[in-house]
Amino acid sequence: MSNHTLLANMKIGKVINKGVSSMADPKVYNTVEMQDRVDQYISQFKEGYFSPLSMLARFTEEIGELAREVNHVYGEKPKKTSEDDNTIEDELGDLLFVTISFANSLNIDISEAFNRAMSKFETRDKDRWTRKEQTEVEKDEQN
Amino acid sequence: MSNHTLLANMKIGKVINKGVSSMADPKVYNTVEMQDRVDQYISQFKEGYFSPLSMLARFTEEIGELAREVNHVYGEKPKKTSEDDNTIEDELGDLLFVTISFANSLNIDISEAFNRAMSKFETRDKDRWTRKEQTEVEKDEQN
Amino acid sequence: MSNHTLLANMKIGKVINKGVSSMADPKVYNTVEMQDRVDQYISQFKEGYFSPLSMLARFTEEIGELAREVNHVYGEKPKKTSEDDNTIEDELGDLLFVTISFANSLNIDISEAFNRAMSKFETRDKDRWTRKEQTEVEKDEQN
Amino acid sequence: MSNHTLLANMKIGKVINKGVSSMADPKVYNTVEMQDRVDQYISQFKEGYFSPLSMLARFTEEIGELAREVNHVYGEKPKKTSEDDNTIEDELGDLLFVTISFANSLNIDISEAFNRAMSKFETRDKDRWTRKEQTEVEKDEQN
Numbered sequence: 001m002s003n004h005t006l007l008a009n010m011k012i013g014k015v016i017n018k019g020v021s022s023m024a025d026p027k028v029y030n031t032v033e034m035q036d037r038v039d040q041y042i043s044q045f046k047e048g049y050f051s052p053l054s055m056l057a058r059f060t061e062e063i064g065e066l067a068r069e070v071n072h073v074y075g076e077k078p079k080k081t082s083e084d085d086n087t088i089e090d091e092l093g094d095l096l097f098v099t100i101s102f103a104n105s106l107n108i109d110i111s112e113a114f115n116r117a118m119s120k121f122e123t124r125d126k127d128r129w130t131r132k133e134q135t136e137v138e139k140d141e142q143n
Numbered sequence: 144m145s146n147h148t149l150l151a152n153m154k155i156g157k158v159i160n161k162g163v164s165s166m167a168d169p170k171v172y173n174t175v176e177m178q179d180r181v182d183q184y185i186s187q188f189k190e191g192y193f194s195p196l197s198m199l200a201r202f203t204e205e206i207g208e209l210a211r212e213v214n215h216v217y218g219e220k221p222k223k224t225s226e227d228d229n230t231i232e233d234e235l236g237d238l239l240f241v242t243i244s245f246a247n248s249l250n251i252d253i254s255e256a257f258n259r260a261m262s263k264f265e266t267r268d269k270d271r272w273t274r275k276e277q278t279e280v281e282k283d284e285q286n
Numbered sequence: 287m288s289n290h291t292l293l294a295n296m297k298i299g300k301v302i303n304k305g306v307s308s309m310a311d312p313k314v315y316n317t318v319e320m321q322d323r324v325d326q327y328i329s330q331f332k333e334g335y336f337s338p339l340s341m342l343a344r345f346t347e348e349i350g351e352l353a354r355e356v357n358h359v360y361g362e363k364p365k366k367t368s369e370d371d372n373t374i375e376d377e378l379g380d381l382l383f384v385t386i387s388f389a390n391s392l393n394i395d396i397s398e399a400f401n402r403a404m405s406k407f408e409t410r411d412k413d414r415w416t417r418k419e420q421t422e423v424e425k426d427e428q429n
Numbered sequence: 430m431s432n433h434t435l436l437a438n439m440k441i442g443k444v445i446n447k448g449v450s451s452m453a454d455p456k457v458y459n460t461v462e463m464q465d466r467v468d469q470y471i472s473q474f475k476e477g478y479f480s481p482l483s484m485l486a487r488f489t490e491e492i493g494e495l496a497r498e499v500n501h502v503y504g505e506k507p508k509k510t511s512e513d514d515n516t517i518e519d520e521l522g523d524l525l526f527v528t529i530s531f532a533n534s535l536n537i538d539i540s541e542a543f544n545r546a547m548s549k550f551e552t553r554d555k556d557r558w559t560r561k562e563q564t565e566v567e568k569d570e571q572n
Contacts, residue, residue: 026255027254027258028173028174028175028254029173029174029253029254029257029258030171030172030173030174031171031172031173031177032171034174034257037261038261041261041264041265043275044272044274044275045272045273045274045275046272046273046274046275047272047273047362050361050362050363051217051361051362052213052216052217052231053213053214053217053218053361053482053483053485053486054357054361054362054363054482055213056209056210056213056482056485056486056489057353057354057356057357057361057363057482057485057486058353058357058363059206059209060206060210060349060350060353060485060489061350061351061353061354061357062350063202063203063206063346063350064346064347064348064349064350064351064353064354065347065350066199066202067199067203067343067344067346067347067350068343068347068350070195070196070198070199070343071196071340071343071344071347073195074194074195074196075196075336075337075339075340075343076333076336076337076340077336077340077343077344088195088245088249088251089249089251089255089256089259090256090259090260090263092242092245092246092251092253092256093256093257093258093259093260093261093263094260095242096242096253096256096257096260097257097260097261097264099235099238099239099242102231102235103235106231106232108231108232108235110172110235110239111170111171111172112169112232113232113233113235113236113239114172114177114236114239114240115170115172115236116232116233116236117233117236117237117239117240118180118181118184118236118240120233120236121184121240122184129187129188129189129190130188130189130190131187131188131189132186132187132188132189190505193504193505193506194504194505196339196340196342196343196504197339197500197504197505197506199339199342199343199346200339200342200343200496200497200499200500200504200506201496201500201506203342203346203492203493203496204493204494204496204497204500205493206489206493207489207490207491207492207493207494207496207497208490208493210486210487210489210490210493211486211490211493213486214483214486214487214490218479218480218482218483218486219476219479219480219483220479220483220486220487312541313540313544314459314460314461314540315459315460315539315540315543315544316457316458316459316460317457317458317459317463318457320460320543323547324547327547327550327551329561330558330560330561331558331559331560331561332558332559332560332561333558333559337503338499338502338503338517339499339500339503339504341499342495342496342499345492345495346492346496349488349489349492352485352488353485353489356481356482356484356485357482359481360480360481360482361482374481374531374535374537375535375537375541375542375545376542376545376546376549378528378531378532378537378539378542379542379543379544379545379546379547379549380546381528382528382539382542382543382546383543383546383547383550385521385524385525385528388517388521389521392517392518394517394518394521396458396521396525397456397457397458398455398518399518399519399521399522399525400458400463400522400525400526401456401458401522402518402519402522403519403522403523403525403526404466404467404470404522404526406519406522407470407526408470415473415474415475415476416474416475416476417473417474417475418472418473418474418475
């Protein structure tokens with residue numbers, strides 16, 4: 001199954017789940033809502049946003065936790081029984097929180113940063129990988 | 144100036160920029176659009192998504208590049224003149240791309256991961272920091 | 287106090303400690319002994335050394351733990367009371383273990399890797415920073 | 430071939446190389462010599478050692494470079510032709526430099542940190558992995 005299909009299923013799944021109300025929050029966030037929610041959480045506290053170097057250390061800590069989960073599930077390192085039972089989804093969520101906190105603290109717009117990165121990949125790296133033949137693309141889309 | 148104010152300015156700036164059409168893409172993305180755009184980019188190529196351990200290595204590489212920028216601007220390490228002239232915004236954009244690629248490859252919904260992380264912080268860590276007095280919150284909101 | 291002096295004290299402290307036998311192991315290791323001890327530990331187990339990508343994930347995990355300690359002691363992030371009471375020394379020890387494991391698994395000689403890196407810094411980066419005036423160097427050496 | 434054998438070859442290779450003098454520096458360093466050489470390099474410069482958070486950022490940058498090399502050689506990410514032609518050995522050497530700089534700046538003894546870490550693994554984690562049967566150990570030692 002191609003990733004297109006996976007993503008399509010994910011979206012269909014979302015709609016179905018909405019129907020049965022089985023998910024806690026099937027809301028689709030936009031980046032302004034995400035940046036706002038993080039800001040509201042952090043603005044409650046006197047400490048406010050970390051300084052950039054402290055934020056970076058936090059980032060490094062979180063990617064370390066992601067590494068532990070990934071190595072546990074897909075690599076060769078079993079977890080000790082005393083270790084937390086987090087999931088890769090949890091760790092990606094934490095990383096999103098840190099990314100958005102970092103962006104907020106430096107007044108960076110997530111949508112703009114995303115668009116700039118994507119535009120760069122779509123132009124600069126368009127020949128870095130092996131393009132599928134047209135027929136393969138069509139087949140993927142039919143799946 | 145509080146972060147609330149920064150964020151407010153950012154949003155106002157956005158609106159003004161929309162008015163004068165000075166920005167390349169003032170669009171606000173939602174997470175489905177972001178996951179789709181990444182998937183469309185990656186699905187062109189035969190290689191497709193990296194395996195989880197290779198994706199993690201890519202993640203580590205990108206946070207290393209963020210670290211270099213942050214250390215250059217806010218820390219003590221000057222760049223060599225031969226080094227790229229990227230910005231922290233560029234590096235955060237690259238990290239978003241990797242985060243979303245990772246999520247796509249594992250069929251994780253970004254909005255859901257974000258919401259779960261935020262709900263955890265809003266409940267579990269609600270007393271981890273020093274809460275502002277009510278009057279401070281009000282002052283912030285007036286700014 | 288200059289770092290020269292710190293290091294001198296460290297070495298004196300070592301000698302004194304040897305005298306009173308107060309330390310568990312005042313031994314000075316060389317790199318062959320370190321690579322051997324790691325190899326003896328790992329060779330007991332059927333799993334043996336991790337593959338390079340899994341080793342890298344382990345590395346990322348360990349630097350994340352170092353980041354947590356550093357942010358706790360020198361940054362802005364307090365530890366949760368439930369978190370381990372490790373020290374920066376512990377985390378640097380763990381990182382040495384991973385570095386040496388990585389080197390062993392790829393048949394890399396630590397002394398040679400160290401010497402090559404130092405030779406590069408001593409030549410390539412000799413003018414990257416501000417050299418002390420000669421008199422300052424002499425003062426440092428008198429301390 | 431077991432890792433024992435690899436390590437043995439590495440040591441034999443060292444001796445042979447010494448004989449033909451083909452290596453720039455076949456010296457085996459001990460940790461005091463390593464900490465000294467790093468200190469002598471850094472003490473030439475007015476800037477001296479980085480602060481802990483800046484050192485950590487440097488560490489993160491270096492592990493990012495290691496990640497790029499590992500992903501290039503063992504993972505799925507080809508290098509751009511414009512990228513440096515470093516090796517994993519070079520990157521491990523850089524990481525040793527940063528580890529030792531960090532230790533020096535905090536007055537930490539590398540031999541002691543290593544010994545504490547190893548003692549912990551040798552006791553705490555002695556049953557974390559699958560022990561080889563005695564006969565396997567003997568076979569390894571014969572190789």
